[in-house]
Amino acid sequence: RLCALGKGQLTPGRGLTQGPQNPKKQGIFHIHEVRDKLREIVGASTNWRDHVKAMEERKLLHSFLAKSQDELPPRRMKDSYIEVLLPLGSEPELREKYLTVQNTVRFGRILEDLDSLGVLTCYMHNKIHSAKMSPLSIVTALVDKIDMCKKSLSPEQDIKFSGHVSWVGKTSMEVKMQMFQLHGDEFCPVLDATFVMVARDSENKGPAFVNPLILESPEEEELFRQGECTLIFLPPNAVWMENSKLKSLEICHPQERNIFNRIFGGFLMRKAYELGWATACSFGGSRPFVVAVDDIMFQKPVEVGSLLFLSSQVCFTQNNYIQVRVHSEVASLQEKEHTTTNVFHFTFMSEKEVPLVFPKTYGESMLYLDGQRHFNSMSGPATVRKDYLWNP
Structure with a gap:
């Protein structure tokens, strides 16, 4: 179906074929019902004081989680198709x-509604008819694209x-969503998202399997292919940032104190540098x-x-350069809460070209962009003779 959006402009609808254009003639969700439905599916309460009880009840849903995706029945795209009216x-009272x-x-309100719709759509896809509540905790991982x-x-x-x-x-x-607005007697497309x-387990502590998808038409096969294209694939000679981490723990003994009976700042810098150097060494292979x-x-x-x-992590690389970020936090013996004390930024040069790092989350x-900024702030390319190399 084509709908005129402006003079001489036609935009085709994308996604599954739309239903009747008069929403009053079909059973669709009201925008207020979406949040209520989500609370019903996960067993959440509108009262904060009932939150702990609800979380305890969700622990009992672990038995409904599949051990593998093969245990779950496949679903069709139209099984998850829903429409929501705003x-x-x-209803002028809603307009305010x-x-x-x-x-x-x-x-911003539209973004909230899209997020809620996306979550509800996924719950419809993974609906368990034998259980009132879903054992899945479905959360948003990525907003791939929103076209107005x-x-x-x-x-x-x-x-x-x-x-x-x-x-x-x-x-x-992946969830495809569209938004339409009424013009005369027609709902015309205004947004694609x-x-x-x-999917996480019932306590949101680990991943959970979701129902597989059956493709029933060439149109659905094309939508599925587009979904595969949105995935992030690691290119050759590249490493995920999450795989470039090293961690260490130091006990701050009295021998490391300064004249004011606090831990000497030079000790903190030395330990951070040594961990950063080890991270760059492990990452670059030299x-x-x-x-x-x-x-x-x-x-x-x-304090003593x-x-x-x-914790150290490679956050940016270019040619032979390795940008390393070291985060330092402290915990006293009396308190279990960790407090950040320092963030260190070191730029290292390897003897050979190093892999690229790619962020996932x-x-x-944000760490990648910050690392790139610190790397670009360097005064110029380094040329250091091998016999002048600094070791930890």
Whole structure:
């Protein structure tokens, strides 16, 4: 179906074929029902005081988790297809929640609704008819893409969302969603979104298997192929950032104290440098030498007797250079809470070209960009003779 969005502009709908254009003639969710349905599926309460009890009850759902994906029945794309109505026009009392000061629709609210819709869609795909609650904890892993077909939305016309699972892995799912707004008697497309969700166990402590997907038409095969293309594949001569970590633990003995009876700052820098050097050595496969140290800030003094936890990670590489970030945190014997004391940034050069590092998560992406910034702040390329190499 094509719907005119502007003068001379036609945009085809994507995803599964849409149902009737009048939402009142079919059973679809109201936007308020989405959150209620999610609470029902996971057994969550609207009262915070009941949270602990609800989490204890979810532990009992472990027995419903599949040991392998082969145990789960396959599902079709249309099994997870749902539609949700956001009646901004027909329910003016709802409109206030979605209005900006410029009398337009708040896009942040739309993002919230898309996220809830994506989670509910995945629960529909993995529905267990013999259980009232789902043993899965489904969370958003990635917002792959959101394409707007229209610059602004009218706050006085109803909006309809639709979504379905379009790709399935072992423990992850891709959800295709569309948003339409009423123009006259027609719902016209205004937004396309692709989210990637992951399934965790009932306590959200580990991955869980999801139902496989059956493809019933060439259109569904194409959607599935597009889903595979959104996956992050590691290119040749590259390493995931999560596989470049080293950790160490130091007991802060009195012999390392300074004249003020705190742990000597030089001791902290030495230990951080040695761990960073070992990380670069292990990653690059040769003995590296340091070419730059950047931005060491002492955020908190370290008391004698504390436990010092150091974690090191390669966060950026280029040619022979290895950018290493070392995070230092301390825990006293009386308190179990860890507190950050320092973050160290070291730039090493290896004797040979090193692999690229690739982030997987949002947090790793932020570390990658920060590492790149510290690397670019280096004054210039290093040229150091081998007989002048610095070792720990």
